[in-house]
Amino acid sequence: MSVVVGTVLLVVAVIFFVLQPMLSGRRASLHREMDEPTEAESRQRFALLALRDVEYDHATGKLDEVDYRVLRGELAAEALTALERVNSEAAARLSGAPSGLEDEIARLRSGLRSGTTCAACGSGNDEGSSFCAYCGAPLRAAAGGPSSHGSPSGTA
């Protein structure tokens, strides 16, 4: 009897343990994290490491002056090319995809402009409201003049 109970308990525990995150709707990230190096960053790092080796080989007399200059030039160029790619990728990331924070700022701004955002507490309100539904302060549209876009409570 105790064997059967133990078996059932073990099976249930394992099933729950494995399925629990799926049932609770949690998701694991499947994308590269921001702090991980991109391919360009790895290349830059390897070029720098190779540059360090060349410096070491030169300092210990394994590379003569001519080869050293040529190799250093090539590697520095490689590292710089990679660095440019890193920078342009970073710039593209910043400009290309507006983050949630920027969305939020944009939404607040337009709300303030149209008068639906409460100047006192920052909460958003339905269009046409006279008072903030959250803190009770009069909204600017209600206190101010008539709407410029035909909206009864909006101001330009």
Added chain:
Amino acid sequence: MNVLGELALWIALPVALLGTVLGFVAGRHQRGDLQLGAERSVYAVFGLTILASAGIISNFLNDRFEYLYTASYSNRELDVFYKVAGLWSGQRGSLLFWLLFLMLFSSICVWTNRNKNREFMPYVVGILGAVASFFLTILLFADVNPYEKLGFTPANGQGLNPQLQSYWMTIHPPMLYMGFTSFTVPFAFAIAALVSGRLDSRWIEVTRRWILLSWFFLAIGIVLGMRWAYEELGWGGYWFWDPVENASLLPWLSATAFLHSIQIQESRGMLRVWNMFLVILTFTLTIFATFLTRSGLIESVHSFAQELKIAYIFLSFLFVIVASGAVLILWRLPELKSDNQIESFLSREAAFLFNNLMLLGVLFAVLWGTLFPLISEGLTGEKISVGPPFFNRVNIPIGLILLALTGVGPVIAWRRASKQNIKKSFTVPVGVGLAVAGGLFAIGVRHGYALATFGISSFVMAVIVIEFFKGTRARARIENENWAIAFAHLIARNRRRWGGYVVHAGVVVMFSGIAGSSFNVNIRQTLEPGESAVIPSPLGHEYKLTYEGMSTTSATASNSNNNFAFQLVALLRVENDGKQLPTLTTEKRGYIAQDQPTTEVGIRSSFLEDLYVILSDVADLRSAIMNEPDAQTATFTFMVNPLVGWIWYGGMTVALGGLIGLWPSVSGAPVRAPVLSSARTREPVPVGAAGD
């Protein structure tokens, strides 16, 4: 506990399969929720495997002989130490032990990557789950379930093979198994890179420590195995090209090749296909090694089983790995193109490539020598054994070339080296090598391979010492540090390079130790108590060993181990050129539940040579055990093994070098870009996290 343990295995298989499917589906359809489930399944299988392993150990500790596995490898009197080690003393348990380590490393891999390398992880988890499923399938369906019951309960177990009752037993197999299993992680990442299409060097960067870790465990495991053979098997040698020894050597050889070739991919963007090939080859060889040692296919000291079902399952799995690996590489071939080409044959890339070819040369020679008896048996029905002469004839010359390359690789520059620099770098080391070989020749050493080994070893050692010296001097000058600090910083800043050099130094010492065996002295002599044998050492002095007689202890009197039936100890007084040395003993032992008596050798080690004494034969064993004074005649084998200790010193040095390479670097500390030594430099020097 035992019921729960067996049950855990049955639950683990569907969970592992589920994890595999979830992982691949999560990767294919980018489903983060399924991925969490897949990762949880890895932890769950790990937990269940712990439960199953604990059950087996509890069976051993509680003498549960109704289980076939416990009855076959234990008896009531067995030391507790070996009862715990019972988990890996036979085929069935050791397959479970393999799975236990696999799941340990899988769990570490999943846990440490829970917030990084996420694009790889679904496939990584899928592969880890698939390998776990394979081993669970073997355990449950290939007649090797360690929980199989006998149907009756014998009064006592059959006992453990006496040769396995040695403390090396508790450490050597776990090391090898850790080496085998931890290589699954780099393999999983390589496959994940192929499937996901992120084919830059990221997967190598992520798994480099895993590769080194696996290589490190294998190296230690192999050297410990040699030491075990030397102490326990009682024939004075440490390597016999036994199939099981070969099996552990094969993945180590390809892992060594891989450790070198990934450096070319990282620094030069070359050899991408080759590295994929090597990682798949190494993983295949770890499975193959397990197959050879644990399927009973080849009879040797280590293999006990005879079942064929397990062989078919193993072969199918090996086929799946090789075939899917090949298909994936072919599919991604256009994206695995090299960024660069080898510019000159006088370059580090070329030296590394040559090193790879040589290592694979040894690998295939060993593989062929190991498999040939099987192939010939399959084709002609006659088993032709391939012995040490074949392996030595092929591998010694290649080994010497490899040894020489360890001296060439570090000194030669990347991309191209000028003749002038080669001359400058090699003059002194080559001079040292020639001087040592010439000096040895002058004092009468005529063994060709030994001369070559000592000469090349001295050359490589000179290279390494000069490298350390020059590096420290350069650093002391550039950074204005004193020499001790410059030396410490030198190693700390580039652990990989300097750790690698330390490994090379260890390999050189090991090679010299192996070459020492060319001068072994081996004398067999029958002695009565009071008689002496005179053994000349190749180093010029003489040992005189006087047999003083035998003493017996019976089972009850022996207090150290109650598993002995008897212990017959021969005492020998040792003199070295007339100088008295401590007494040596060598034994015959009988174990409870084992018929064949075993031999314990007497070893007296010094830095330059070992005196090794074997009690080969006792004329009248039965009377000797009864302590009858007339039955003391004994035959001894006396050996002098020059430089054998160097193998262990070299092994320790290799381990030290591995540790230097593995030691985590100070995280987050930005490493400065190289200081350019030319004052005319104007271009800005990028400062990045060029840490290593």
